[in-house]
Amino acid sequence: MIMLETKNVAKNYGGLKVLSDVNFNVTNGEILGIIGPNGAGKTTLMNMISRLTPITGGVIVYKGETINDKKPYEVSKMGISRTFQVVKPFGGLSVLENVMVGAFYGKRSVKTKREARLAAEEALGIVGLETMSNKDPRTLPLAQRKKLEVARALAMDPDLLLLDEVMAGLDARELCDMMSEILKLKEKGITIIVIEHVMKAIMGISDRIVVLHLGRKIFEGRPDEVVKDPAVIEAYLGTKYAAKG
């Protein structure tokens, strides 16, 4: 079953065409990777799905319903959760409280502090931040702040999780760690869109990959196919990766 579908989605900022005719879908339980060099329009696409940015053209359908006119807080109640590439922890709230916000107001929408705390502790446990509960999130190293973004999104009880470059800036060990966590989430039945500009990270975990270049989809297929595609190599990977691969 199709969870999310974009039909001819386009985005302009004034005269600047950032995205044109983007079509893709995600099926239930799948991990879809979206890659493309910096400036390709990946974050913009995610901002449109999470309804932070107006959609210039086309339609986004989620669970069979057009969400073009929905607000961010409405789609999040429908089960769409996301992380931010530039992490946005709520300073002044502890790590645990940050995640509780997700449990209070996401699709889960619990009423009491006790329920929120339980859900938050569970989410922190999944990403391995349970010992950081009382810390100020601004004091955490980058890898942990990225995990906090994921925990916050998880506490909302999402059906569709959008991860915007959660693996960028991590060292090799942290990367492995994050990859195995994302696979764990898939096992829990969460549908995931992973956005990265680093190819390597996304290859191992995605079921399918969409390649964006200059605001257009130039490829869609299995990870093993993407590295062989001449257009992708030309536009994105360059000779460096091709030689290594």
Next chain:
Amino acid sequence: MKKKNVISFALFIITLAVLPHLVSGYWQRVLTQTFLFASIAVGSNIIIGYTGYPAFGNIAFFGVGAYVTGVLTTKYNMAFVATLPFCALSGIVLAILLGIPILRLKGHYFAIATVGVMETIKELIDNMTELTGGGLGLTLPIMQGEPEHIYRFFYYAMLLCMLFALLLSYVISKVKLGYALRAIRVDEDAASVMGINTPLYKTFAWALSASAVGIAGGIYAYWLSYIDPHTVFVGTYSVKMFAMILLGGAGTVMGPLLGAFTLELISELIWSKFIAIHGMVLGLLIIFIILFIPKGMFETFKGGFSFRKLLTNLRENSL
């Protein structure tokens, strides 16, 4: 709340409750005035501190509350106490009506818009001569009884108003709503994708804030027994309220209360002798706060007072 905090807060309230029996009428008046400002600061902190919307013109709700009591007691012969729910209601309704358009603005723009709103309401009331007496003002029914009795009445009325604002503020900080407001303060986009209906919650926060400020206005009007637009829509009250919130600590439950007590008592002890430079001292104080205790007294001196902390803050905050 920790047990120690509960006990010290209880002691504080008990002290305030017995004080009128121990101090002179003059000091009762000073404390009544302090409770008044504490009510305004604590109430306004809900929108300013918790939610991060600098409602500089929040005094508008104070003025409207004062006129609600004024009009209801004079034109409709309503008993003073019965007017107070209407003061709260006037704040709530007005905040909802104003919030829908102007809570879209952020930062300075919002602050300026609230000042504009305050001036507009002041002009409107000035021109609604039939109902409000316009520039001539409105004389409220004067409370009957011994002066001593009257002093105490307003002392306790304002104390209760302050406790109402504190209770409201405390409860908000503890329940689900408080989490939404603090998330909105830090990052509205992030709050919104977490499922928080930001326009709704901002408006709700402003309405609650306005209810406390409106009640303070109503009590003030009856206390003064004469109001005109210039005595209740006072720009310097906005400055004072802001200084109190900053001094004590925006976004904390007790900070604005601490700020109000500190500023009001200091001003009574020292500045009343230098009325002419009142504004200048207030200005200097705000600069001092921003340089030395940007988080407010409550956060900065949690573990006790020290000059070291002041200096560390100065170093960290200087450009």
